[in-house]
Amino acid sequence: MQDHARAVVIGGGCVGAGILYGLAKRGWRDVVLLERTQLTAGSTWHAAGLIPSYARSHAVAKLINRSIAIYSGLEAETGQHIGWYPCGQLRTASTHGRLDEYRSYMDVAAAQGANAHLLTAQEVREIWPYLENPRVMAGLYHPDDGHIAPAGVTMAMVAGARALGAEVRQQTEVTGFSRRPSGEWEVITNRGSIVAEHVILATGNYARQTGAMLGLDVPAIPIVHQYWTTAAVPEVVARKAAGKPELPILRDEEYMGYIREEGDGLMFGPYERPENLKLFAVDGVPEWFGADLLDEDFAAVEPQWEHAIENVPMLGRAGIRANVRGPFQMTADELPLCGPAWGLDNIWMAEGVPGGILWGGALGDALADQITTGTTPIDMSELDQRRFGVHCNKEWTRQSVIETWGTHADLHTPFAQPLAARPQKTLQGHDLWQIAGAAWGVVNGQEVPMWFAGADGPRAPSPTFRRGPEYARIASEAEAVRTGVGLADQTPLAKFEVTGPGATTWLDSLLATRLPAEGHHAPGLVLNAAGGVRAALTIARIGETWYLTTDAGEQRRAFDELRRDLPADGSVTLRDVTDKLAVLTLAGPLARQVLARLDTPADLPPGALTVASLGLVPGVRILCDEAPGETALHLHLPVAYHRLLLSQLLAVEGLRPVGSRAWAMLRREAARLTMGPDLNPTRPALESGLAGLIDLDKPLFVGREAVMRLADTGPARRLVVLRVASGDASLRGDETVWCGDGAIGRVTSGGWSAREGADLALALLPTSGTEGPLSVTILGETCSATILTHQPGL
Numbered sequence: 001m002q003d004h005a006r007a008v009v010i011g012g013g014c015v016g017a018g019i020l021y022g023l024a025k026r027g028w029r030d031v032v033l034l035e036r037t038q039l040t041a042g043s044t045w046h047a048a049g050l051i052p053s054y055a056r057s058h059a060v061a062k063l064i065n066r067s068i069a070i071y072s073g074l075e076a077e078t079g080q081h082i083g084w085y086p087c088g089q090l091r092t093a094s095t096h097g098r099l100d101e102y103r104s105y106m107d108v109a110a111a112q113g114a115n116a117h118l119l120t121a122q123e124v125r126e127i128w129p130y131l132e133n134p135r136v137m138a139g140l141y142h143p144d145d146g147h148i149a150p151a152g153v154t155m156a157m158v159a160g161a162r163a164l165g166a167e168v169r170q171q172t173e174v175t176g177f178s179r180r181p182s183g184e185w186e187v188i189t190n191r192g193s194i195v196a197e198h199v200i201l202a203t204g205n206y207a208r209q210t211g212a213m214l215g216l217d218v219p220a221i222p223i224v225h226q227y228w229t230t231a232a233v234p235e236v237v238a239r240k241a242a243g244k245p246e247l248p249i250l251r252d253e254e255y256m257g258y259i260r261e262e263g264d265g266l267m268f269g270p271y272e273r274p275e276n277l278k279l280f281a282v283d284g285v286p287e288w289f290g291a292d293l294l295d296e297d298f299a300a301v302e303p304q305w306e307h308a309i310e311n312v313p314m315l316g317r318a319g320i321r322a323n324v325r326g327p328f329q330m331t332a333d334e335l336p337l338c339g340p341a342w343g344l345d346n347i348w349m350a351e352g353v354p355g356g357i358l359w360g361g362a363l364g365d366a367l368a369d370q371i372t373t374g375t376t377p378i379d380m381s382e383l384d385q386r387r388f389g390v391h392c393n394k395e396w397t398r399q400s401v402i403e404t405w406g407t408h409a410d411l412h413t414p415f416a417q418p419l420a421a422r423p424q425k426t427l428q429g430h431d432l433w434q435i436a437g438a439a440w441g442v443v444n445g446q447e448v449p450m451w452f453a454g455a456d457g458p459r460a461p462s463p464t465f466r467r468g469p470e471y472a473r474i475a476s477e478a479e480a481v482r483t484g485v486g487l488a489d490q491t492p493l494a495k496f497e498v499t500g501p502g503a504t505t506w507l508d509s510l511l512a513t514r515l516p517a518e519g520h521h522a523p524g525l526v527l528n529a530a531g532g533v534r535a536a537l538t539i540a541r542i543g544e545t546w547y548l549t550t551d552a553g554e555q556r557r558a559f560d561e562l563r564r565d566l567p568a569d570g571s572v573t574l575r576d577v578t579d580k581l582a583v584l585t586l587a588g589p590l591a592r593q594v595l596a597r598l599d600t601p602a603d604l605p606p607g608a609l610t611v612a613s614l615g616l617v618p619g620v621r622i623l624c625d626e627a628p629g630e631t632a633l634h635l636h637l638p639v640a641y642h643r644l645l646l647s648q649l650l651a652v653e654g655l656r657p658v659g660s661r662a663w664a665m666l667r668r669e670a671a672r673l674t675m676g677p678d679l680n681p682t683r684p685a686l687e688s689g690l691a692g693l694i695d696l697d698k699p700l701f702v703g704r705e706a707v708m709r710l711a712d713t714g715p716a717r718r719l720v721v722l723r724v725a726s727g728d729a730s731l732r733g734d735e736t737v738w739c740g741d742g743a744i745g746r747v748t749s750g751g752w753s754a755r756e757g758a759d760l761a762l763a764l765l766p767t768s769g770t771e772g773p774l775s776v777t778i779l780g781e782t783c784s785a786t787i788l789t790h791q792p793g794l
Contacts, residue, residue, distance in 0.1 A: 004195050005167075006030040007371065008187050010174050010210065011202035012037075013044040014154045014356040018070075018364025019200050020166050021157040026372045029165035032196075034189060036173035039158060040151045041291040042204040043328040047150040047357050048227055048269055050249060050258065052089055053114060053142050056105055058734040058746060059379045060335070061112040063362040066378065068144075070361035071153055078163070080156040083149025087260070088248035089142045090119075090128055094135040097411045098253060100465035102140040103780040104732065111736040111746035117141045118780075128250055130235055133311040135254070145249065147260060150357050157360070176213055185346065198371055200348040201341070205285050205327050207351035208394070216341060219331060219385070219392040220352030222280040223405045224294060226301070226325035227269035229262045230318035237264050255307035256409035259315065266315055270304035274406030280327035282398060296323040330354050332392070332400035332418075334408070337385030338363050339370065342560045349385055354405075375530050379682045381675075386557035391445035396421045414732055415441075415450075415461040415661075423447045427491055428582070428639060429646035436650065436657045439470070443660070444552040446492040451477060451659035465779060466729040467752060470661075475754030478665045480656035482630070482755070485590035487649050488658040490583040490634070491642070492552035495576070496559060499545050502571030507539070507546055510565055510702055512685065514695045516541055521609050521623050523693055523794035524548070525685060526561060527703030531710060532681040533688070534561045536673070536794055540609050540623060547621065547636075554675050565702070581621075582642035584649065587632040587658070587666075594652050595622075595633055604633070615648060617641040668760050669753050671721045671792040677733055677749040678719065678762050678792070687715045687764070689792045718767050719748065721788040722774070724759040726752070729779045731759045737785065739772045747776060759783075762792055 006028055009019045012035025020033045035041070051068060055061040075082050093099040102118060109116045117140075124139035125131060158168060169191070176188040177199070185199045203210040204222075211218035239247070249260040257270035272278070278297065281289075298305070309316035331337060331352040336359055341347040348371060350363045363383075369376040381387075392400075403420035417440075425446040427433065438449035439459045451473045453459050462468025480486045498507060508515055516522040521540035528534050535558040540547040550558045559576050566572050586594050592603070598614045604624040614620050614635070621636035637645060649655060673679050679688055686694075686707060694707055724731065731750030736743050750761030761776070763785075774785040 003193065005032045006196065007032075007198040007200065008194060008196040009033040009200045009202060010187070011035065011042070011204060012039040012168070012170065013042045013202065013204050014040075014150060014157075014360035015204070015350050015353050015363055016202035017154045017157040017161070018360035018362075019202055019350060019367050020161040020168070020364070022364035022368030023371065024161040024164035024166040026368050028372065032167045032169060032194065033158075034172045034174060034187070035168070035170045037290055038170050039168070040154050043326065044150045044154055044356060045291060046293060046324050046326040047328070047355070048267065049083075049147045049150045049357050050260075050355075051146055051148055051358055052249075053145050054089070054091065054105065054140070056108055056734065057382060058108065058112055059382055061114060062378045063366065064358065065113070066365055067358060067361035070365060071148060074153065074156040074160065078156045078159045080152065080159050081149070082152040082156050084146065084153075085148070085246060086144055086146035087246040089145035089251065090124065090248040091140040091251045092124060092131070092133065092136045092253070093138045093140070094133065094252070094254055095137070097413070097464065099138050100779055101411060102138065104465055105140065106780060107777045108734040108736060108746070110743040111734060115142065115144050117143075127248060130312055130314050131250065131252070132313060133252060133254065141248070147249065148357060153357065154360070157364070174210065174213075183345065198346045198348060200350065200367060200371075202350040204329055204353070204356070205281055207329060208281075209284050211351070214341070214344060214347060216344075217393055218337065218349075218351055219388045219397045220329050220337060221282055221394075221397050221401050222327035223330045223401060224278040224280050224325060224327050225269070225271075226297065226323060227267055228323050229267050229321045230265035230315065231321050232264035233266055233314050233318045235314050236261055236266065240264070250312070252308075252311050253409050255311060256304050257308065259308065259312055265318055265321060268308055268315060270301040270308065271408045272300045272406060274402050276300035277402050277406045279398065279401065282394070292326075294325045294327070296325055328354065328356070330401045330405050332388070332397060332404055334404055336363060336383050338367065338383040339380055339385060340560070342386050342556055343563070345564065351385070375528055375532060375681055377682065379680045381680050384557055386560055387553065389444050389556050391424055396424065396445075411463070413461070413463050413465055416463070417441050417461065427489060428642035429489075432643065432646050432650060433489065433657070439659065441660060443492045444555060446552065448489060448492055449657065449659040450661050452657045471752065474659070474661045474665060477656060477658045477662035478754055481588045481658060481662070481666055483588070484654060484656065485586060485588040485594055486656045486658035486662070488585045488587065488660070488663050489646075490585050490663075491639075493578070493583050494550045494552055494555035494558060495578045495581050495636070496548040496562065497545055497575045497577050498548065498572060499575075500572040502567055502569070503546055506567055506572045508698070509700050511539070512694045512701045512703060512707065513539075514698070515539065516607070518543070519609060520607050522607065525690065525693060527685060527701070527707070528681050529703055529706060531684040531686065531703045531706035533675070533679040533683070533685050534681055536675050536679050538623070540621070542609070542611060542621065551675055580639055581636050582639045584635045584637070584642075584645060585632055586635070586649070589630050590654070591631045591633050594649065594655060597652065598648070614645060617645045665751065665753060668751055669755055671762065671790055673719075673762070673792050673794055674749065684710055684715060686710050687717050688719045690794070693794065714767065716767060717745070717764050719762050719792050720765055721790060721792060722747070722750070722761040722763045722776070722785045723756060723788055724750070724761055724776050724778070724783050724785045726759040726778050726783050727781055729781075731761050731776065731778060735776050735778065737763050737765060738775045738777075739770055744769060761785075
């Protein structure tokens with residue numbers, strides 16, 4: 001085996017083949033794929049091969065479209081048959097909730113460029129005449145969807161990569177890794193070692209075992225899925241004889257699965273409920289397992305079979321030909337783990353992929369972009385494996401995966417909270433918030449109050465796409481902050497400290513924003529070379545320590561991005577202190593009066609900070625902010641004192657507990673941006689309206705040249721604040737923005753504002769051409785939209 005390569009891809013399934021192909025297409029010839037047995041031997045060979053483009057997320061939809069585009073050109077490029085059958089896909093709605101789900105999808109479809117149609121019940125039956133479900137109200141139809149031959153498309157990508165100079169080594173099992181002094185990685189195999197600059201993991205069912213060799217606890221576990229194929233079905237045979245097209249893949253959520261043509265028969269793939277779902281290789285893939293199948297488990301899906309036969313009787317009239325039951329990877333949110341591995345340089349992951357055939361082309365393309373250029377045209381934030389924190393250990397993953405896949409076909413309404421693996425992390429004052437009536441949600445593993453229900457209010461989000469009764473509580477809390485004083489618990493915020501003799505110089509060269517003076521705090525932006533946002537922080541200086549905070553969900557990602565830029569001379573130390581400090585926020589025009597009761601100076605101006613004792617609580621870092629809520633005093637205190645200070649503050653007459661949902665409403669009204677929806681590495685900071693924060697007088701910071709180039713020409717798009725005259729449902733994000741009859745942009749984030757009596761949104765629009773009447777559709781209802789004059793910010 002050759003002993004050196006620029007990049008080594010580990011895993012010979014569809015995903016690994018896609019990565020090899022993507023790198024080769026970008027001119028990297030010295031790349032090698034290692035497969036422990038033979039190509040397609042893992043989940044690829046027994047996959048059903050479905051290619052559904054249904055995704056409400058803008059970025060996920062773009063990635064799926066990218067897979068389809070890559071696959072569509074493979075046959076002509078390589079001469080290999082890939083078995084692509086664009087028969088379409090039809091999803092039925094038999095409840096008002098499911099119909100709202102499909103309406104919500106249609107709100108975003110135009111911005112995605114999706115070819116999708118919402119059909120009447122009559123149109124559903126015309127497309128699928130063998131469906132006998134009288135409860136069907138409507139259908140969602142994607143005519144360009146279909147299915148593909150898993151082995152065919154995998155081998156075609158391998159052939160394309162080989163033609164460009166890439167190599168494949170089968171029967172080569174990776175047994176370990178070693179980091180060389182040069183920074184390169186030695187990949188140790190049963191056939192010798194190979195040294196590479198970059199290593200990409202795409203090992204499917206072996207993800208946890210491969211990750212463990214590198215010290216990674218990969219938050220993915222294989223689930224077991226099965227499908228059946230039937231003998232010849234007379235209706236299918238008759239259709240073929242008449243020259244009719246293949247039936248669309250049918251998904252009727254009543255039977256929780258899919259039906260499609262397979263030869264002269266049908267394929268039926270039901271989804272197991274949590275109580276019947278089986279996991280595989282939780283403690284490692286057995287030595288005996290290779291290109292194998294598992295025993296049939298009809299009992300696990302018997303109710304689904306009964307519903308399917310009731311709705312599609314011809315399925316029950318055909319004899320069973322075969323059962324296919326095998327494992328494939330799953331994560332807690334049904335999305336892959338793709339991008340740079342946390343804590344390790346030049347280790348990349350494409351693991352936990354639930355449906356490698358769907359994702360293989362896109363993940364290979366995106367990773368190849370990231371590895372070769374440092375960025376991607378499609379935002380990968382939702383797939384970045386660093387979205388999962390250290391709390392996502394094996395047991396958390398096991399419980400979460402069972403719930404996620406076991407409820408795969410359920411209705412997933414906005415703000416729904418997971419039930420599995422909870423409670424895990426609880427606040428020291430958890431019991432006090434519970435007494436106050438907290439409706440609990442979870443953020444980065446931490447239990448947090450979403451709102452306060454009182455004695456008889458709702459304690460969980462309403463299972464609807466429309467505004468439920470909890471909105472009255474949330475609006476009341478927001479109003480208390482506007483007019484009096486509220487107390488919010490923001491302990492989950494990610495918190496870092498930077499120290500050392502080189503800390504100030506390093507931070508100044510990294511941040512696009514100016515560093516605050518001693519005793520002050522300010523917004524901080526870390527950009528990439530293309531001017532996109534890698535991290536959005538609050539930066540404070542406390543003596544010789546720089547104190548950084550950011551959104552809770554950014555904890556692992558932001559820390560890892562900062563770590564990657566640390567100077568090699570050891571002059572800077574970066575520490576994660578998230579779990580050492582709690583955060584309580586007093587907000588509203590009376591906030592200073594409450595703080596004054598604790599014998600603490602309350603005259604801090606906005607942007608200032610001090611360290612003081614609050615009664616018996618020492619070492620409280622007090623950061624004063626202007627908005628939301630006129631005055632916000634953020635109290636960062638040692639976590640051991642959380643319960644004591646919380647009890648003292650809750651005893652203040654007139655103070656109102658405020659949950660995360662009201663706080664989000666206040667931030668929305670202040671047009672505060674968040675990482676992910678509004679800020680990401682692929683969107684230039686200038687498009688997000690952050691030019692005023694970037695200090696171009698600084699001679700050096702990451703991304704400066706890109707910012708200056710765009711500042712000269714002006715961005716083609718901009719984030720604006722929209723007021724949307726909504727009805728009884730609110731924005732969720734990614735909705736299409738229309739100017740007259742033309743789709744011109746999309747919402748990045750938005751939701752209800754009680755102050756406005758309407759929805760407020762941040763929307764990405766062109767810098768010109770928005771002069772006509774603007775509108776946004778919400779659950780199919782056209783809602784007029786107006787651009788507001790105030791600018792978004794941090």
